[in-house]
Amino acid sequence: MPFVNIKITKDGVTTAQKAKLIEGVTTLLADLLGKNPQSTVVIxxxxxxxxxxxxxxxxxxxxxxxK
Amino acid sequence: MPFVNIKITKDGVTTAQKAKLIEGVTTLLADLLGKNPQSTVVIxxxxxxxxxxxxxxxxxxxxxxxK
Amino acid sequence: MPFVNIKITKDGVTTAQKAKLIEGVTTLLADLLGKNPQSTVVIxxxxxxxxxxxxxxxxxxxxxxxK
Amino acid sequence: MPFVNIKITKDGVTTAQKAKLIEGVTTLLADLLGKNPQSTVVIxxxxxxxxxxxxxxxxxxxxxxxK
Amino acid sequence: MPFVNIKITKDGVTTAQKAKLIEGVTTLLADLLGKNPQSTVVIxxxxxxxxxxxxxxxxxxxxxxxK
Amino acid sequence: MPFVNIKITKDGVTTAQKAKLIEGVTTLLADLLGKNPQSTVVIxxxxxxxxxxxxxxxxxxxxxxxK
Incomplete structure (x- = not known):
């Protein structure tokens, strides 16, 4: 049930990269905190x-x- | 004075629907919690x-x- | 799947009032935009x-x- | 290290105005709270x-x- | 420079778990998007x-x- | 009508400092962008x-x- 909001600069991140990021964060929350991936939301x-x-x-x- | 942020997927929600959503949430906060609608902000x-x-x-x- | 964040001042709002607020906002999003209440999150x-x-x-x- | 999020209506605010706003908020946090401007983020x-x-x-x- | 906000229910997550979560998300953003971990903020x-x-x-x- | 959210670490910031921060940010938005201070919200x-x-x-x- 976690909710994650990730803010990054608009720099041509691809759809595939976003999909991997969403998958990675969801897996991390399941592995570290036992959170249910089915209800984890990432924006x-x-x-x-x-x-x-x-x-x-x-x-x-x-x-x-x-800089 | 409440502040409400609603995140939805970009799916062709119309201006009229957004207006009704803003009105509905504002009325709800007035009815349930006695919040002043004049200073209720919805984004x-x-x-x-x-x-x-x-x-x-x-x-x-x-x-x-x-799915 | 909507995500709603409501910020109010800490003024002794009861658990029952919060429950009604969550129910009301979820119903509103279902009625106005056809959103699935099962995956609507309100914080x-x-x-x-x-x-x-x-x-x-x-x-x-x-x-x-x-004032 | 503060993080500041400013929401305004989309009304033709210029790049120069945004730059001044970012600079002003960062300076304010340094002056009032002693926060390190180098790690202050404003979005x-x-x-x-x-x-x-x-x-x-x-x-x-x-x-x-x-109105 | 990414900014990440993670909302979870208050359920006795330990300081060690939070530290691992912060480390994991920061590493993920570096690995997938090349983001500088030194300026990645997680709240x-x-x-x-x-x-x-x-x-x-x-x-x-x-x-x-x-449920 | 701007909405500003400032996140800082919990470090004994006083009520007086918070009041000055709210006043300062509100004034900045009025001075730089002509925003009405009466409806500017800072959390x-x-x-x-x-x-x-x-x-x-x-x-x-x-x-x-x-560090």
Missing amino acids: IDEVDTDNWGIGGETVTSRRHKG | IDEVDTDNWGIGGETVTSRRHKG | IDEVDTDNWGIGGETVTSRRHKG | IDEVDTDNWGIGGETVTSRRHKG | IDEVDTDNWGIGGETVTSRRHKG | IDEVDTDNWGIGGETVTSRRHKG
């Missing part, structure tokens, strides 16, 4: 790099600077 | 079926399998 | 009034002022 | 006005009525 | 079973019924 | 250091190591 949010800030600046800006 | 997130996982696989994949 | 967060701000001040402070 | 969600409800109706509808 | 919310609903009723109630 | 979540992971380990563990 992936892909966020524009203009809308994601770290260190006080956007990821877009950091990448322009080579 | 609906529509999530791509590739980004929503349940049972360890994406909703896209489940639908292809007829 | 209620009760937030301390010191940690909830509106209008630039905490709810605790607003209540002291009779 | 801005821009929400369609059809998907944002307040007072039991969508923001789209409220604007049509001049 | 675990443990939710009271009275506040978690599925199938229109609280987890507390479902457990009493042996 | 602060204080998270146990056992439940917050960064770099693949809990904040509790990092502090023990002097």
Whole structure:
């Protein structure tokens, strides 16, 4: 029954990668905590790099600077 | 003053349906808990079926399998 | 399969009221959008009034002022 | 290390405004709570006005009525 | 730089289990998406079973019924 | 009408500090984006250091190591 929300930058992650991520997190929760995989929900949010800030600046800006 | 976030799969929900959902949830919180409808906020997130996982696989994949 | 997160102030809401709220929101999503109630998840967060701000001040402070 | 999520309506906020918002919130957390700006994360969600409800109706509808 | 929020019911999960969950999710994001583990943030919310609903009723109630 | 959620570690932040944080974020959104402070909502979540992971380990563990 766990609910997992994963936020990553929008960077061309493929459908196959998302499917593997969902499978991996669900398996992890079953293995470590005994959670039922059938009712585990995982939602992936892909966020524009203009809308994601770290260190006080956007990821877009950091990448322009080579950070 | 309640804040409600509703996540559903992106499946062609209409503007009229969203309006009814917002009205219904707001009324429910007023009726059951006495919350002031004027300051009740409801945000609906529509999530791509590739980004929503349940049972360890994406909703896209489940639908292809007829689940 | 919808996921709903409801945030309210921590004000002595009873277990019975929470149960009714969960039932009501789940029914609403089934009635309005045809969502399967069996897989609808609702999580209620009760937030301390010191940690909830509106209008630039905490709810605790607003209540002291009779707002 | 704080994590901040800001939800606003999708209203043509510019990249420059988002950058200033990220910088401002990060500085505020450093100044008020001594949080390390280098690890402060800020994510801005821009929400369609059809998907944002307040007072039991969508923001789209409220604007049509001049509220 | 990913941000992960995991919500589980409050069921006596140990500090060691939480540490393994954080480590596992972080490793998964590095392995599958090449994300930098140093800036991956994972937050675990443990939710009271009275506040978690599925199938229109609280987890507390479902457990009493042996579901 | 913005909604802001701030997650910080549970470290004895005072009621006065929270009030200043709520006031500061609300003012920032008014100054930068012209948002109405009266309807700006800010919710602060204080998270146990056992439940917050960064770099693949809990904040509790990092502090023990002097990171």
